[in-house]
Amino acid sequence: MTSNGTRWALAGAATVTAVGVGRVVARRRRRHQPDRAGGWYVVHRGITVDRPVDAVIGFWSDRERLDRALAEWATLEQLDENRWRCVARDPAGGRTEWRAEISVDGPRRLSWRVTRGPVIQQGQVELVPAPQDRGTEIRAELRWRSGRVRRALGLTTRRDPDRGLRDALRRIKSLIETGQMIDTRHDPSGRSPKQEAATNKVREKLMAGGRP
Amino acid sequence: MRALCWEGVGKLAVRDVPEPRIRAQGDIIVKVRASSVCGSDLHLINGYLPAMREGDILGHEFMGEVVETGPSVQRLKVGDRVVVGSVVACGSCWYCRTEQYSLCDNSNPQPVIPEKLWGHSPAGILGYSHAAGGYSGSHAEYIRVPFGDVGAFTVPDGVPDDSVVFASDAMPTGWMAADFCGLKGGEVVAVWGAGGVGQMAARAAQLLGAGRVIVIDRLPERLGTAADRLGVETVNYAETDVLEALREMTAGRGPDACIEAVGMEAHDVGPTYAYDKAKQSARLTTDRPTSVRQAIMACRKGGTVSIVGVYGGLVDKFPLGAAMNKALVLRMGQMHAQRYIPMLLDRLAAGEIDPGYLATHPMSLEEGARGYEMFEKKEEGCLRTVLHPKRS
Ligand SMILES: NC(=O)c1ccc[n+]([C@@H]2O[C@H](COP(=O)([O-])OP(=O)(O)OC[C@H]3O[C@@H](n4cnc5c(N)ncnc54)[C@H](O)[C@@H]3O)[C@@H](O)[C@H]2O)c1
Ligand SMILES: [Zn+2]
Ligand SMILES: [Zn+2]
Numbered sequence: 001m002t003s004n005g006t007r008w009a010l011a012g013a014a015t016v017t018a019v020g021v022g023r024v025v026a027r028r029r030r031r032h033q034p035d036r037a038g039g040w041y042v043v044h045r046g047i048t049v050d051r052p053v054d055a056v057i058g059f060w061s062d063r064e065r066l067d068r069a070l071a072e073w074a075t076l077e078q079l080d081e082n083r084w085r086c087v088a089r090d091p092a093g094g095r096t097e098w099r100a101e102i103s104v105d106g107p108r109r110l111s112w113r114v115t116r117g118p119v120i121q122q123g124q125v126e127l128v129p130a131p132q133d134r135g136t137e138i139r140a141e142l143r144w145r146s147g148r149v150r151r152a153l154g155l156t157t158r159r160d161p162d163r164g165l166r167d168a169l170r171r172i173k174s175l176i177e178t179g180q181m182i183d184t185r186h187d188p189s190g191r192s193p194k195q196e197a198a199t200n201k202v203r204e205k206l207m208a209g210g211r212p
Numbered sequence: 213m214r215a216l217c218w219e220g221v222g223k224l225a226v227r228d229v230p231e232p233r234i235r236a237q238g239d240i241i242v243k244v245r246a247s248s249v250c251g252s253d254l255h256l257i258n259g260y261l262p263a264m265r266e267g268d269i270l271g272h273e274f275m276g277e278v279v280e281t282g283p284s285v286q287r288l289k290v291g292d293r294v295v296v297g298s299v300v301a302c303g304s305c306w307y308c309r310t311e312q313y314s315l316c317d318n319s320n321p322q323p324v325i326p327e328k329l330w331g332h333s334p335a336g337i338l339g340y341s342h343a344a345g346g347y348s349g350s351h352a353e354y355i356r357v358p359f360g361d362v363g364a365f366t367v368p369d370g371v372p373d374d375s376v377v378f379a380s381d382a383m384p385t386g387w388m389a390a391d392f393c394g395l396k397g398g399e400v401v402a403v404w405g406a407g408g409v410g411q412m413a414a415r416a417a418q419l420l421g422a423g424r425v426i427v428i429d430r431l432p433e434r435l436g437t438a439a440d441r442l443g444v445e446t447v448n449y450a451e452t453d454v455l456e457a458l459r460e461m462t463a464g465r466g467p468d469a470c471i472e473a474v475g476m477e478a479h480d481v482g483p484t485y486a487y488d489k490a491k492q493s494a495r496l497t498t499d500r501p502t503s504v505r506q507a508i509m510a511c512r513k514g515g516t517v518s519i520v521g522v523y524g525g526l527v528d529k530f531p532l533g534a535a536m537n538k539a540l541v542l543r544m545g546q547m548h549a550q551r552y553i554p555m556l557l558d559r560l561a562a563g564e565i566d567p568g569y570l571a572t573h574p575m576s577l578e579e580g581a582r583g584y585e586m587f588e589k590k591e592e593g594c595l596r597t598v599l600h601p602k603r604s
Binding site for chain 2: 134182
């Protein structure tokens, strides 16, 4: 595995992760304007993709495929050897821009650090062959900062970035396994536009997160 | 287009709704020719499986004609007459690769409710609430079917619409129920529920080698149909003590396998029924497991209890001690439609299974609400109402 391949692979993971996290954090921030002076929060999440490690890397190394896969949510641009720029779009049409520095820590391991963006964040992704012919485990760790005020307000739950991370991992898995993401938001219904908007809000809640 | 929508607990109405469009590369659009009611819909309509939203289009057991295909669809073409499995499956995750289609990892885009309720999310199901993906259902002129190559199957010529429609759900569910029993030949199989699913389970058990099949229900017309069409023995639980009857019919052993095809709204004659129903109405328990309890008590030592009736949450007074001490095998699940449909279509074409008699009440889509009422109240011997959008 070339180190370039690894970098692409993990850049993909980092970026898509950032997309998911960005969306959720952006939404929360508008409501609460959290203080970001405090300590780090950490979540670990993993997902199993039914493809060998090389195929997972292949998906991300194929820049064209990755861009196509990401088209709906984000664009990404390589600035130099280690630095990337990512612009994520949230469903409401808002844009969140990130700059991240990505370093390769090993053949199947990489970490990133957001250097400019709405939230201080860093993370790691590791690809591990899954037992029993189950493909590849993508294991991610995400750290972000949150301040004392936010903690005092009870806003420091692991939920938000956790939801974003899990949502992003699920997207990656679906894109690699099926080449598409299912979306039922535009399925026909007998709802009025107002009812449809309310239902879309519910759908949004039912899409991200999950397992307690 | 016209579609039958859920309007609140117990309320259905036909509405004008937008037509579906291709949204993803693997989608197909099917022009619906026949769309059946199913016992599962009753759980949804009556609010026992939560997460319906006003305006949701019902229906998940259907067949029709392909009128549009997404760019990556290869196996199907416009004009194909197809039957579609109710369960949505991607065809390329580990579960799909191992033919456990109803456990597909990628077909429920709204997994939060099942993940919270059950720990993980199984596959999405068409027309089956926002807990199962929020897909529009088939009681409409057109429906979008995701992963069309995986879920839709071309139908043999000469098999009528109102027969092949049951290859969508009732037949694969019944087949899976019998498949779970691991029959080797000659077994006694008891089936709770003489609805479409129970009848198909009884037929499947016969084809898989059961020596005797006994069907249990309280509706004389349904029991009569099962006896006439399938040649099974029957027990009416409203008139007979089921456990006694089964023990006697098997000289004390109990059935080797017990199939439960009733589900969470099971009915009973004894005092526990009032107790269950009261608790269920107060949402202290979500499911009424009368027939599951009976199946476990009736089953022979070391036998198999196969549950395809749908349950959503918690049950009360579950005889775990009986199951444990009799060393029973419990099997259950939503059906793996895509695993069984091709084989079932062959058997249909060969005349080994003839489910057409389930379609007791063909109706127009416009009469959908009435069709469900007849089905729910089992009026006029209604086994299944099959809805037909107007032919244009
Ligand atoms: N597992 C799956 O994938 C799957 C697929 C389709 C349907 N289902 C479920 O299968 C069940 C049956 O579906 P159906 O369409 O045949 O429904 P249905 O309503 O037509 O039939 C249910 C039958 O059970 C009988 N019944 C009620 N209480 C009983 C009891 N205590 N003992 C014996 N019989 C009793 C009723 O009289 C009725 O005839 C439902 O729960 C449905 O949700 C499961
Ligand atoms: Zn069904
Ligand atoms: Zn799948």
